[in-house]
Amino acid sequence: MSTERLHLWSWERSFQEWAGPRFERIFVALHPFAQVPGLKLNAGGYLDLKRVPQTHPAFAMARNGETGPDGIASNHDSVMKKFAKPRTWAWVVQAAGLKDTAHLARAIDSVLNRAKDEFMDKQAAQKLARLLAAHDMMLPVEDYLSPLIEPAIGRLYRQLGVETVEIGNQMDVAAAHVGIDDFLNVELALIEMDVPARAAYTHDDAMQLLTISDWNAHYTLVCLSRDAAAKLDPSKELEGFWATPKTSADWPYAEILARRRPPASRPKPGRGKPGQHKSAGQRRGDGGGQRSHPDRSGQRSKTGRPRRER
Numbered sequence: 001m002s003t004e005r006l007h008l009w010s011w012e013r014s015f016q017e018w019a020g021p022r023f024e025r026i027f028v029a030l031h032p033f034a035q036v037p038g039l040k041l042n043a044g045g046y047l048d049l050k051r052v053p054q055t056h057p058a059f060a061m062a063r064n065g066e067t068g069p070d071g072i073a074s075n076h077d078s079v080m081k082k083f084a085k086p087r088t089w090a091w092v093v094q095a096a097g098l099k100d101t102a103h104l105a106r107a108i109d110s111v112l113n114r115a116k117d118e119f120m121d122k123q124a125a126q127k128l129a130r131l132l133a134a135h136d137m138m139l140p141v142e143d144y145l146s147p148l149i150e151p152a153i154g155r156l157y158r159q160l161g162v163e164t165v166e167i168g169n170q171m172d173v174a175a176a177h178v179g180i181d182d183f184l185n186v187e188l189a190l191i192e193m194d195v196p197a198r199a200a201y202t203h204d205d206a207m208q209l210l211t212i213s214d215w216n217a218h219y220t221l222v223c224l225s226r227d228a229a230a231k232l233d234p235s236k237e238l239e240g241f242w243a244t245p246k247t248s249a250d251w252p253y254a255e256i257l258a259r260r261r262p263p264a265s266r267p268k269p270g271r272g273k274p275g276q277h278k279s280a281g282q283r284r285g286d287g288g289g290q291r292s293h294p295d296r297s298g299q300r301s302k303t304g305r306p307r308r309e310r
Contacts, residue, residue, distance in 0.1 A: 014248045015221060022207065023223040026243040027234040028251070029211075030101070030219045031140035032086035032148045033132075036079070041136050042071045047080060049073040058083045061187075077189035080138075081147035087137060088239050096127045101241070104128070105252035108139060108218060119253060140218040143170075145199040145211060147189035149220070152237040153202065153211055154183025156222070159232055160208050167199040170214055217249075 015026050038056050042048040049062040050073075056062075058079050065075035073079070089101050098104050103124060109115040110125035111132075131137065140146060145153065157165060157180050167190060168175035176195035183190070190199040201212040209232070210223040221243075222234045235242070250257065 014246050015243045016245050016247070019221075019223050022225060023210065024226045025224045025229045026247075027222040027224070027238070027240055028219050028243055028247070029149060029222050029234060029238040029240040030089050031142070031146035032088060032239070033092055033137050033140055034080055034084040034086055034148060035135050035137040036083045037085060039083075039136065041138065044071045045132075045138060046072050047076055047138070049076065049079060075192055077141075077147045078187065078192050081150065081189045082186045084138075084148060086148050087135075090239065092128070092131065096124075096131045098124055098127065102252045102255065105218070109252070111139070114216065119256070142213075142216055142218050143200065144191060144213055145202065145220055147191070149238055150183045150190055150199075151186070152234075153220075153222075154180045155237060156232055156234060157183070157204060157209060160204065160228060162204040162208070165202050165204050167195070167197050167202045169198045170200045 015028075016023075019026060036047060036058065039052060039058065040048050048071075049058075049065055050067050052059045052062040061075065061079055061082065062073070065073040065079070067073045089104055092098075093100060093104050096104070096107070098107060103121075106115065106119065106121050107124035107128040109119070110121045111128055115121075132139070141148070157163075163180050164177050165180070166175050166177055174197045176193075176197040178190065178193065178195065182188070182193065199211075200214065201210065203210040206225075208225045208228040211220050212223070213220040219240065222238070222240075224232060224234075234240070246254075248254075
């Protein structure tokens with residue numbers, strides 16, 4: 001696993017271009033929204049495990065964790081993995097009155113104040129914020145594999161006959177090997193295991209299956225080799241969609257960007273020679289317009305939410 005492979009969000013490349021010929025198909029697995037009935041959220045949008053009612057099923061487990069100054073309990077994700085009720089993007093789209101999955105992704109960016117002003121959708125953000133508050137619902141996990149889909153990923157690996165995989169972080173500075181039983185264990189999230197790594201990526205030794213998330217991403221790419229693609233169908237285990245050759249990290253904004261992209265210039269009949277036509281940008285001397293990317297500046301976070309470092 002190379003550092004270059006881990007830095008995948010390039011606005012100029014599609015996911016398939018990034019993955020290269022090693023992987024034949026890529027499934028974009030959406031991280032679920034989550035709520036734990038009977039538990040409230042703190043100001044940061046995480047489960048408030050300091051105030052769990054003694055009668056709640058999560059009480060004993062919550063007592064085993066320690067809440068740090070950032071308001072996040074040390075066993076937050078394990079409690080979520082065991083007790084949370086996942087909410088699909090499809091459910092949230094309908095409940096919030098949004099158009100589709102891409103619209104919801106833009107609403108998340110707007111709620112977190114991440115999008116540039118020209119891409120902000122305040123109305124969608126308000127709809128989503130009201131729904132989250134009404135149901136004490138958490139936004140999907142970002143930056144690493146959601147604990148709520150760890151069991152599904154484990155089942156995919158097991159269908160390939162894999163029992164041990166490597167997990168690591170985006171910076172490729174720490175890695176560890178864990179068993180598939182750890183994915184399936186509802187008592188412990190991978191990020192809270194006593195290993196010097198976090199599951200931003202996972203893969204088996206033969207690289208039949210690679211999962212990878214990245215900073216600010218509320219989804220994980222499930223990349224399948226040709227052999228794995230013939231055996232597995234992630235869409236039966238996970239909510240999401242299959243990437244096309246053009247799908248990239250700006251998929252929530254693809255339709256908007258396509259409408260804004262000017263049509264290709266065509267040389268007028270009888271002027272110039274074939275191959276000598278210049279674009280408007282070249283005529284201006286500015287090399288053509290740069291794309292206006294919806295997603296900020298590439299910094300690691302502008303959420304205002306605590307960043308969990310492992």
